[in-house]
Amino acid sequence: MTSVRPLVRPAELRAALLPDAVEALDDMLVDLAADPTRLGRIFPAAARRTARGQVAGTDHRVEDAVRVELVGAAASRLSPPDLLAELQAVYRYGDADEKRAVVLSLGAVDDQGIDGSEVLLDALRTNDVRLVAAAMGAHADRLSTHDWRHAVLKCLFVGVPLAVVAGLATRADDELAAMVRRYVEERRAAGRSVPEDALKLLDLITSTTVQET
Template sequence: MLTSREELDAELGGAARAWLDEALAEAAHEAARTGAPADAAAGTPPSAASPYASPPWELRYAAAGRHCGPEHADSVRSLLLVEARAPLASLVRLYEQGTAAERRAVLLTLHLLDLGDTALPLVEDALRTNDTRLIAAAVGPYAADRLAPHAWRHAVLKCLFTGVPVAAVARLGERARGDAELARMLHDFAAERTAAGRPVPEDLRTVLALTAPPDEDGRPGPPAAAPATTEES
């Protein structure tokens, strides 16, 4: 969960606050110098991201945990990305060259930047991993707004398969409502698990209930029949 600048100032020590002030000033200077708003949405495809020298604020991004503590690193990195109005090339560079923690902060911030659909390859890459930290970050508000229905359904299944709580999926109830195809996929997944003698995640029942179409008054309809579960041996 990201925290605000005000909350960070209340929790960070003097040296960390001073470092953050300097880092955000560098990010703001870079945004003003490059005119980032005009470039952020256009960007270039990830495969064509610039390999050249990184601006100073990107070096600060990598050092956030060391200076502000790992518990604040996501929020500090997110603030830097927003202040820099980070263009796609920077996001790709930080994601591809970063640690898992640095990648997670990129994913957590995508919805706060003016990127259009251009950052979807980063979300798709995270969903191909089995790193639950990245998967949970990838199914946030940006994915809820931008992922096509088929890809979004598979993202939900990826959460169930890897044990990421479906509470991490932004706008789950809204996007799942009345989704008969998602309901079918959930039943198939449950059947495969049961046939293999493996338990069906309780979260699957939660999502399945959300797929019920609304009644004629717009209220949630009755949930679909839940699949049988197999107890842990």
């Protein structure tokens, strides 16, 4: 079965929850251990039953960490294809927060056989900054080179920091540089400011190319 890395250590997550919320989380985990196909019914209510807000000392939100832990419980009992089907269904019918948690869960899945690229592509078609940022995590290595380049450009368009893009230094190439240059030129021609990340990316690609030659 598939394992899922937690967003934060379980002890940290539980420290961020009130006692009743810890009990609710444990109850949901028990339910999923008994029947992992209940993920779609348990997932939407997870934030209401536990909490929302930032996990102290981390970059993660409580509701995301809770939901990723729930996915981990289901993953331990499901085959990779069944897990992917469950996540796709939860994403399809979820609100923005639930969709983000699904995308974060995909990034935490430790199984190269699971390809959630269709979910990522849907997330990247939105203008939800947090959803786009989540889609550029570790699971973005499933995106084709073409789709990945356009996803990086989408980050520049909507203001997602390129620091969240997994594998940027190793995957950026001359074609991406050409796309970013056109983007920079268009903004300058329109009298608009150029994101600092765009210029840093061009410098990164240039320096990498020089080293390779």
